[in-house]
Amino acid sequence: MNPPALKLLQQGDAAAWDEAFHWLWPTVFAVAQLKLQPFLPSDIEDVAMESLEELVEKVREIKTVEELKPLAASIAHHRAVSRLREQFAAKRGAGKTESLNALLGNEENPFDPASGDSTLAKLGQTELARLLGELQSEIKPEQRAIITDFFLHGLSYEQISAKHGVAIGTVGVYLKRGLEAMRRAGERHPKLLKELEAFLR
Amino acid sequence: MNTMNDERFFDLAMKVIAQQATDAERAELNSSLAEDPKLKVEFERLQAETKLAKEVVPLLAATESTAGEFPAYARGRLQTKVRETLGAHRTPLQDAEKKSAWRWQWILGLATATAVMLFLLIPVFTPSDKMIVQVAMLDTAGSTRGANANEITALQKLGTGSTVQSFSQSNELAVWENDWPRKEKQPIAKIIYDRAAGEVRVLGRWDGKPFQKTFLVERDLETTLREAETFILEQTGGGHRKN
Numbered sequence: 389m390n391p392p393a394l395k396l397l398q399q400g401d402a403a404a405w406d407e408a409f410h411w412l413w414p415t416v417f418a419v420a421q422l423k424l425q426p427f428l429p430s431d432i433e434d435v436a437m438e439s440l441e442e443l444v445e446k447v448r449e450i451k452t453v454e455e456l457k458p459l460a461a462s463i464a465h466h467r468a469v470s471r472l473r474e475q476f477a478a479k480r481g482a483g484k485t486e487s488l489n490a491l492l493g494n495e496e497n498p499f500d501p502a503s504g505d506s507t508l509a510k511l512g513q514t515e516l517a518r519l520l521g522e523l524q525s526e527i528k529p530e531q532r533a534i535i536t537d538f539f540l541h542g543l544s545y546e547q548i549s550a551k552h553g554v555a556i557g558t559v560g561v562y563l564k565r566g567l568e569a570m571r572r573a574g575e576r577h578p579k580l581l582k583e584l585e586a587f588l589r
Numbered sequence: 590m591n592t593m594n595d596e597r598f599f600d601l602a603m604k605v606i607a608q609q610a611t612d613a614e615r616a617e618l619n620s621s622l623a624e625d626p627k628l629k630v631e632f633e634r635l636q637a638e639t640k641l642a643k644e645v646v647p648l649l650a651a652t653e654s655t656a657g658e659f660p661a662y663a664r665g666r667l668q669t670k671v672r673e674t675l676g677a678h679r680t681p682l683q684d685a686e687k688k689s690a691w692r693w694q695w696i697l698g699l700a701t702a703t704a705v706m707l708f709l710l711i712p713v714f715t716p717s718d719k720m721i722v723q724v725a726m727l728d729t730a731g732s733t734r735g736a737n738a739n740e741i742t743a744l745q746k747l748g749t750g751s752t753v754q755s756f757s758q759s760n761e762l763a764v765w766e767n768d769w770p771r772k773e774k775q776p777i778a779k780i781i782y783d784r785a786a787g788e789v790r791v792l793g794r795w796d797g798k799p800f801q802k803t804f805l806v807e808r809d810l811e812t813t814l815r816e817a818e819t820f821i822l823e824q825t826g827g828g829h830r831k832n
Contacts, residue, residue, distance in 0.1 A: 400675025402759070405668065405671045409664065413659035414657045415654055418654035433663075437667070441667060444670050447675070457652055506644065520648065532646050540643060560596065564599055567639065574638070574641070
């Protein structure tokens with residue numbers, strides 16, 4: 389599916405928006421799902437829809453159609469995080485103090501809205517959108533697949549090498565390039581760098 | 590990184606961070622970190638960057654996701670938002686108004702003779718022209734799950750003698766919606782029943798002024814169409830006549 393014409397979207401053209409909603413729905417849904425599936429699965433569609441509504445409000449602020457998906461993703465991410473925070477704040481208010489990690493049974497979960505330690509949640513909506521746009525072009529899909537397999541799926545260098553049909557040395561190279569992209573992103577985004585430095589202390 | 594080859598250091602660091610290192614590999618890395626403070630700083634950086642990568646990479650994958658169908662029920666709510674925020678569906682009318690504004694600027698910039706011409710044109714653009722009512726239905730479900738006979742009949746009652754245009758693609762409907770009479774003062778109303786969104790939209794102009802409203806089909810289509818007709822009558826000062 390091709391991206392719709394930005395000018396028509398900014399003019400409020402109904403047919404262009406129909407196309408845009410079909411094109412952007414998988415993005416906002418997948419981002420909302422990423423955050424909400426373990427805790428608030430019934431809120432996923434609602435957050436996805438609210439994200440598209442917010443995107444409509446912001447469409448006149450963007451300059452190229454390529455910015456649409458990262459912005460939609462950023463909006464959905466922030467909305468999902470807010471929804472989780474509200475949910476857990478309400479639980480705390482009701483005397484229920486268990487953390488998300490405890491609920492997950494996973495102390496290594498990189499995101500814990502209860503403690504607010506998500507690095508990305510500290511970025512503003514526009515800054516996160518820009519970061520996503522930059523990383524989309526910097527980290528190639530094969531590098532992403534290897535990073536995901538190594539850090540999130542727990543596969544070894546050997547297993548990744550066999551799965552992707554690349555040399556074991558290439559696995560390390562891809563991981564290194566991926567992390568270098570993170571380093572450059574930190575340098576470009578001062579808030580992100582601050583968060584990374586805070587983690588180092 | 591003097592004490593250890595860069596590549597070896599990186600691979601060991603990755604394995605330790607991902608908790609995949611053997612005891613021997615962990616000991617080898619620890620020993621190097623203890624010997625070289627620069628390596629220790631680099632290791633901490635890699636830990637931070639890994640933390641970021643673990644958050645960002647799934648988000649990138651989600652951003653590029655193409656799986657999942659946009660639910661039909663969401664369309665009405667979102668298109669309403671578009672209309673409220675960006676003035677959608679008024680676009681053709683706004684375009685017409687813009688064109689009109691340009692013409693006016695052009696006309697006003699001309700000599701007195703043009704003013705005389707304008708004076709002569711005014712009677713041509715009076716709302717005394719016959720009201721045009723056009724009716725269309727968008728049914729993205731297609732003919733197998735299409736509208737029932739009662740719905741068609743209810744829609745046909747709106748535009749006497751005219752056929753109800755039926756569309757299965759929203760872009761085709763958009764073309765129809767954007768097709769307005771050239772004569773800018775021609776009174777017209779377009780009534781669109783969007784079956785999937787469960788709404789009836791009214792767009793029109795009377796005396797050169799645009800009007801529009803969306804009605805949700807809450808009880809039944811006939812009731813909603815009556816509300817739409819009442820709205821048109823209000824907008825046209827009762828001058829709404831079917832042709």
